[in-house]
Amino acid sequence: MVEAVIWDFGGVLTTSPFEAFARYERERGLPKDLIRSINATNPDSNAWALFERSECTLDEFDRxxxxxxxxxxxxxxxxxxxxxxxxxxxxxxxxxxxxxxxRAKVGCITNNVSAGEGAGMARSHDKAAAVQGVMSLFDHVIESSKVGIRKPDPRIYEMACEALGVSAAASVYLDDLGINLKPARALGMTTIKVVTPEQALKELEAAVGFPVA
Known part of the structure; x- marks a missing residue:
């Protein structure tokens, strides 16, 4: 019996920033996946990790x-x-x-940074308002930049289950990154890797047992 559905935000409820990364690289003649490779190097201590845990400022991250x-x-x-x-x-x-x-409790776990407006890091007021409308639907939201812990640290998934009052085994978790799904699955969650909305919704419907599309 599924008691909670927990969602990543970027790349799940919104289009993936990886699409924007790829466009940026093409426009500037940079190697494909350069940005992702930088973010994957020393993943617990690099600039990206520090910023998502609010351990550096925007100016420091820039440098x-x-x-x-x-x-x-x-x-x-x-x-x-x-x-x-x-x-x-x-x-x-x-x-x-x-x-x-x-039909169930809903939560959000998002790795984000203290830049832009709100949890979705929007760069315009209109987009921030749209994101806030989505965020208001959740029973609980955990932002890495506020709690000082980021996925894939298992503690952040445990925090979400505790806040929602559910067990990991009674939860479904959706994320677009396999590295973030692995610890959730190890805790007992049913996990769904979001490749496309169509694929994800089909798997989600099978997991929860009721129509979602």
Whole structure:
């Protein structure tokens, strides 16, 4: 019996920032997946990790990320990357969230940074308002930049279950990154890797046992 559906935000309820990363790289003639490779190097202590745990400021992140890119022979200011983080809302995923909320508890675990407006790191007031509308649907939201813990640290999933008053075994978790799903699955959660909205909604419907689309 599923008692809670817990969602990642970027790349799940919004379009993936990876799409924006790829566009940025193409436009500037940078190697494919350069940004993702920088973020994957020393993943617990690099600029990205520090910023998501609020252990550095935006100015510090700008310098630290640029230094990490420089090691690989490229110039990429950290501020440029922050501008790419805020995706567009996926209406079909929000509809699924609403349908889940009607029958179960719903929560959100998001790795984010203290930049932009709100949990979705929006760069405009209109987008921030749209994100806030989605965030208001959740029974509980955990932001890495506020709690000082980021996925895939198992503690953040335990915090979500505790806040919602459910067991991991009675929860479904959706994320677009396999590395973030692995610890959730180890705790007993049913996990869904979001590749496309269509695929994810089909798997979610099978997991919860009621229509979500």
């Amino acid at each position: 630290l990320f640029a230094a990490e890119a420089e090691v690989l022979g490229h110039q990429v200011p950290g501020r440029d990357i922050i501008e790419l983080l805020s995706g567009d809302i996926r209406p079909e995923m929000v509809e699924a969230l609403k349908r889940c909320k009607a």
